[in-house]
Amino acid sequence: MLSKPLSEKALKQVLSSVSLPKLTKKDEKLFLTRLEQHFPELVSKLHDLYADKYDFFFHLEKLVTVLASAFASRKPSLKMRDEQRLLEPNWYRSEKMLGMALYVDLFAGNLKNLKKKIPYFKSLGINYVHLMPLYLSPEGDSDGGYAVSDYRRVDPRLGTEKDLLELAEAFSTEGISLVLDFVFNHTSNEHEWAQKALAGDPEYADYYYFFDDKKQVDEYNQTCREIFPAVRRGSFTYLESHNQWVWTTFNSFQWDLNFSNPTVFNAITDEMLYLANIGCEGLRLDALAFIWKEKWTLCESLPKAHTLIQAFNLCLRIVAPAVQFKSEAIVHPDEVAKYIDSKECQLSYNPLMMALMWESLATRETKLLTASLKKSFEIADDCAWVNYIRCHDDIGWTFDDDLAGQLGINGYDHRKFLNQYYTGRFEGSFAKGVPFQENPATGDCRVCGSLASLSGLEKAIDSGDTLEMDLAIKRILLLNSINLSIGGIPLIYQGDELGVLNDHSYLGDEFKRDDSRWVNRPEITPELVNVAKRATTPQGIINRQLRQMIAIRQSSPVFGEATTEVLETYRSHLFAYSREHENGDKFLSICNFSEQTQSVPASICDLLDADEIVDVLTGNKVGLGQDIVLGPYAVLWLKKKD
DSSP, X not given: OOOHHHHHHHHHHXXXXXXXXXXXXXXXXXXXXXXXXXXXXXXXXXXHHHTTOTTHHHHHHHHHHHHHHHHHHSOHHHHHHHHHHHHSXXXXXXXXXXXXXXXXXXXXXXXXXXXXXXXXXXXXTOOEEEXXXXXXXXXXXXXXXXXXXXXXXXXXXXXXXXXXXHHHHXXXXXXXXXXXXXXXXXXXXXXXXXXXXXXXXXXXXXXXXXXXXXXXXXXXXXHSOOSSTXXXXXXXXXXXXXXXEEEOSSXXXXXXXXXXXXXXXXXXXXXXXXXXXXXXXXXXXXXXXXXXXXXXXXXXXXXXXXXXXXXXXXXXXXXXTTOEEEEOOXXXXXXXXXXXXXXXXXXXXOHHHHHHHHHHHHXXXXXXXXXXXXXXXXXXXXXXXXEESOOSSOBXXXXXXXXXXXXXXXXXXXXXXXXXXXXTOSTTOOOOOEEEXXXXXXXXXXXXXXXXXXXXHHXXXXXXXXXXXXXXXXXXXXXXXXXXXXXXXXXXXXXXXXXXXXXXGGGGOTTTTTOGGGGGOOOOOHHHHHXXXXXXXXXXXXXXXXXXXXXXXXXXXGGSSOEEEEEOOSOTTEEEEEEEOTTSOEEEEEEEOSSSOEEEOGGGGGGGOOSSEXXXXXXXXXXXXXXXXXXXXXXEEEEEOO
């Protein structure tokens, strides 16, 4: 690691060697101030990564040129937003925050039509919209857009780059934060860099991992786990035309980038800052655990992966400090926590809570959910979870096997049970999910399905069982209640607010039929919206209940920048947590994860320090003279009576 004096000397040397773009005196002063503030730490991180490169300072000079050019291109309105966000650094912890993740084409058809959906977002309370990848990608199978062929071109089916800029401006005007994907572990094999590598350009061949020796490939495969075993065994793809193997962690058309090459770091930084300058306030770091490779390791969550992300973060702090990173680390809970830091990822998906809410619904027991969140939910005050029930992807059963073992749960067997349960193969299951990437060797898989179908609504509708329909709706309310109130940014996945069921039409598409994740990527048609507008339909009930909870959440600071404590209920079917704001406002949630009536001593309410308590979801007063009773899948949001 370079000392601070050496870093300062490096900055002077670099600035003397580069020509800054033309800037106003005010902007030049601001850029140099931020550069001086963050460059010592940045150069230290890069030195940790690239100290062995003889041309280290050459790459530093190139990077500063990239940063200066991006800053010069940043619009005045975005620079003004940067200053506003710096004055209010925890803006994303507000109780007003509510997100939605969506595919542009499936939700609105194209970007122009999506702009017309702004009134819908505002009516629901949405002020954070994450657009699934909308970049140019291969025709046919593109892993849902995560095989990027050009970071700077919008998929023509969705519109133009101008349409995206206009949408970003419209969102900003309406107070909606735009979130985009930063797909930086890999590009598609159609990307210009990949095409130049295939054409024999040695500079671009070093952008990826190519191997002539099968022994090298086999050695890496010994320790790297298979992510898509049904697609391809191992982590490499053989290119017969070149008699070489290329590293492809995911699909064969997604080539992993070689971040041990500093030229790649600079090139991807340039792409990242281009996305930031579109006007987004969040970048989802796709597959961030895989970005650094070392032989004889798992090649996941290595120390230098964290160093890389911290270096990217520093580049943002210099050019676009309003933009936050969101971690997508679907790894062991202890590893997820390592990415959550203001110097790394200010926001992080919460895969542990997502998976264990479903686990508790299947088992009707909350011991693993409670123990896991007591250990892992608390994070730094300047960071926030992005909580979700479902997303565009599959459900992997993320939990700590050691902690599960302490509770008498065998991790391997339990995951097998959960897969069987949520794919409807377990007798008595209410779920109608679909297996994803079943491993032919181990029988392991993950699970896909919409919130409504996994919660039992599809099966109940098919059978016409009104009791099961009621229970399914209650399960959905239960999951939404935790997502909205436990602390962090709640994220709704497209269609879940409408109670949309699984969409099996993907089976008729040759490019989608082998990827069962498309079952939970429905097209949001006017018909689906109209069904949810009818008050008596299951979808209408779900939509109305969700809107009610959102309104309550957004009206009270206790759901925003407050502390969370996960509580022991000593009742195997109940889950509870409390929230406390610095203004003294307190909140208690109790959830019943079974279809049987449960009770808990009223003394659990002592933490509210109140003589009169009300359930803000119903307005009903809660009697403290006897046990509190919760019906099937019931939820209580308890506060002191005003």
